[in-house]
Amino acid sequence: xxxxxxxxxxxxxxxxxxxxxxxxxxxxxxxxxxxxxxxxxxxxxxxxxxxxxxxxxxxxxxxxxxxxxxxxxxxxxxxxxxxxxxxxxxxxxxxxxxxxxxxxxxxxxxxxxxxxx
Amino acid sequence: xxxxxxxxxxxxxxxxxxxxxxxxxxxxxxxxxxxxxxxxxxxxxxxxxxxxxxxxxxxxxxxxxxxxxxxxxxxxxxxxxxxxxxxxxxxxxxxxxxxxxxxxxxxxxxxxxxxxxxxxxxxxxxxxxxxxxxxxxxxxxxxxxxxxxxxxxxxxxxxxxxxxxxxxxxxxxxxxxxxxxxxxxxxxxxxxxxxxxxxxxxxxxxxxxxxxxxxxxxxxxxxxxxxxxxxxxxxxxxxxxxxxxxxxxxxxxxxxxxxxxxxxxxxxxxxxxxxxxxxxxxxxxxxxxxxxxxxxxxxxxxxxxxxxxxxxxxxxxxxxxxxxxxxxxxxxxxxxxxxxxxxxxxxxxxxxxxxxxxxxxxxxxxxxxxxxxxxxxxxxxxxxxxxxxxxxxxxxxxxxxxxxxxxx
Numbered sequence: 241x242x243x244x245x246x247x248x249x250x251x252x253x254x255x256x257x258x259x260x261x262x263x264x265x266x267x268x269x270x271x272x273x274x275x276x277x278x279x280x281x282x283x284x285x286x287x288x289x290x291x292x293x294x295x296x297x298x299x300x301x302x303x304x305x306x307x308x309x310x311x312x313x314x315x316x317x318x319x320x321x322x323x324x325x326x327x328x329x330x331x332x333x334x335x336x337x338x339x340x341x342x343x344x345x346x347x348x349x350x351x352x353x354x355x356x357x
Numbered sequence: 358x359x360x361x362x363x364x365x366x367x368x369x370x371x372x373x374x375x376x377x378x379x380x381x382x383x384x385x386x387x388x389x390x391x392x393x394x395x396x397x398x399x400x401x402x403x404x405x406x407x408x409x410x411x412x413x414x415x416x417x418x419x420x421x422x423x424x425x426x427x428x429x430x431x432x433x434x435x436x437x438x439x440x441x442x443x444x445x446x447x448x449x450x451x452x453x454x455x456x457x458x459x460x461x462x463x464x465x466x467x468x469x470x471x472x473x474x475x476x477x478x479x480x481x482x483x484x485x486x487x488x489x490x491x492x493x494x495x496x497x498x499x500x501x502x503x504x505x506x507x508x509x510x511x512x513x514x515x516x517x518x519x520x521x522x523x524x525x526x527x528x529x530x531x532x533x534x535x536x537x538x539x540x541x542x543x544x545x546x547x548x549x550x551x552x553x554x555x556x557x558x559x560x561x562x563x564x565x566x567x568x569x570x571x572x573x574x575x576x577x578x579x580x581x582x583x584x585x586x587x588x589x590x591x592x593x594x595x596x597x598x599x600x601x602x603x604x605x606x607x608x609x610x611x612x613x614x615x616x617x618x619x620x621x622x623x624x625x626x627x628x629x630x631x632x633x634x635x636x637x638x639x640x641x642x643x644x645x646x647x648x649x650x651x652x653x654x655x656x657x658x659x660x661x662x663x664x665x666x667x668x669x670x671x672x673x674x675x676x677x678x679x680x681x682x683x684x685x686x687x688x689x690x691x692x693x694x695x696x697x698x699x700x701x702x703x704x705x706x707x708x709x710x711x712x713x714x715x716x717x718x719x720x721x722x723x724x725x726x727x728x729x730x731x732x733x734x735x736x737x738x739x740x741x742x743x744x745x746x747x748x749x750x751x752x753x754x755x756x757x758x759x760x761x762x763x764x765x
Contacts, residue, residue: 241521329473330523351520 242283242325242352243332247341249319251291260287264320268340276324276335285322316345323352361405365398368414376415380422389426392459392577397421403623429459432570435489436462462487463578464524466571470538471522478513480542480549485510488567498549498564532582540588540644543571547592551599552748569596576631583635587644590631594651597624602751609755613694617658625655646675650687665694682712686719689726698730717746721756728763737763 254260263269264287276282291310298305310317319341326332329349336347368376380390397418411417469483481499484490492507499506516522527535550565569592576582576589601619604610632652635645650671657663672688685708693701705713705723713719724739740760747753 327521328523329520330525330527333473349520 241327242323242354243329244350244352245285245322245324245332245336245339246318246348246350247320247322247339248314248316248345248348249341250315250345251317253344254290254319257289260289260319263287272338272340273322275338276322281324281326281335283323283325285320287320288318290319291317316341319345361410362402364410364414365401365405368418376418376422379419380426389429390422393422393425393429394418396425403626407622428570432462432488433459436465436487438489459574459578461524462574464526466539466542466575467526467535468517468522468524470535470542471517472534472538473520473522474513474516475509476538478509479538480545481506482510482513483542483571484546484564484567486514487571490564536582536584539575540584543568543575544588544592544644546571547595551595565596568592576634580634581638583638583640584642584644586631586635587642587648590628590635591644591648591651593624593628593631594648594655597621597628597655607751609749609751611755612654613657613663620655620658622658625658628652628655641674641678643675643679646671646678650675663694665691669695676707680707682708682716682719686716686722689719690722693722693726693729698726701726702730715746717743720746721752724756724759728759733763 254263264273269287273282273285294308294310296307296309296311322339324332324335326335329351332349336342336349339347341347376394377390380393400421401414401418405411465487466483469486470479474482477499481492481495484495485492492510493503496503496506501509526532547565547568550563550568569589572585572589572592575585579585597620598612598615600621601615601617602610602612610616628648629652632648635648639645650668653664653668653671669688669691672684672691675684676688685704689701689704691701692704701722705719705726708716708719720739720743724736724743727736727739737760740756740763744753744756744760747756
């Protein structure tokens, strides 16, 4: 079973790509990523550029409506995500609790729709 | 007094294996037979000393154990259906053929009360999957439109399935957090059931009994969890007093003047036993304090009058731990008896006015205290408020009589 762990972090923490890169390789996030790898549960994941670089697009009757900024303006923004492979939600929640964003922002856990086996 | 115990001990020692075998032949499950027999032995311990050893003690034990098995089997069937429903997409499907054991029912309860489940749906979900209640019947009790309730229940079941919540008891480390919603859901089921029952709904009394069944299952599977034992005790004390809350004419009788002879002594003893179990690993928990308050009321069986000072102290502890409107109202009532109306009224000042507005017990207590403090207009207004908030006709009539006494 695969789960996506969405890291909702404070936009103030990482304002540019260098901050993001430094943080991803830094002690806190680096250690978390390494723990996921060592446990053999990591499938994939990425850090994202800050939400002020986001573009939101809708296609309506009159064509494309393009807006600057993330889809939902929230206090925390989607800073990155992991995909992990674990047996059940309870195990996914154990990993989510160790995610650095859990103590500073919030973490969302979503089951991934698997292609039928 | 010794004879029943001796008879039981001899039976348990000499015939235990044979009785289990006889019961197991009927059910096909040795562990279910052993569980039922131990329930029957506990019941014998309670009733034999009072009513004497039956003529055919073995037959009595078998008959009682069979009744326990019927109850358990009925619940197991419903739970197995609920479980099967949820595990359709899960690998566990393969061993679904086997009947739901008490442990599996317990797992299902923990799944229903999982923190990832919509908090408002935990109790209805448990009632649906573990006890087989349908959404239409529950809707009234949970003040949700039937269509909305079944939609939200469907969503909750889908979440269990799709997000794959684990069918197992939580780890010891998580147990404290996970047990709370299970206890809360069982207690909510009991409250909904007994409130409805008081308002004259027959189906509700079945719900109250089912909730007690869940609590006793939980308590029997978790003997070392003081809060689980205390919840069972709490519910049994309340249940034991049920028949005494109305007199022969159907009039409401307040707890402190109920005739203790009408209280169900068997249930009271079950409750006392659960209290002793809880005391073995006592912690500072909400249900232990609430059960201790009930035990203090039940103590009027042995020594009268009620020890209101002790009850007020327990409510103080409860308010410190869980300052709910109900706990503060209980504290006010106890202080009113222990220290006088002024102390009770002062305690009521602590309730958030927005919450106080529609809470019937608070207005009943307030009316009582104002009357004793000599504030006639205040008491009249509070009685009016309490009456308009009472769903139970007997309570309404009781409060109306009190109000009329004031206007004479």
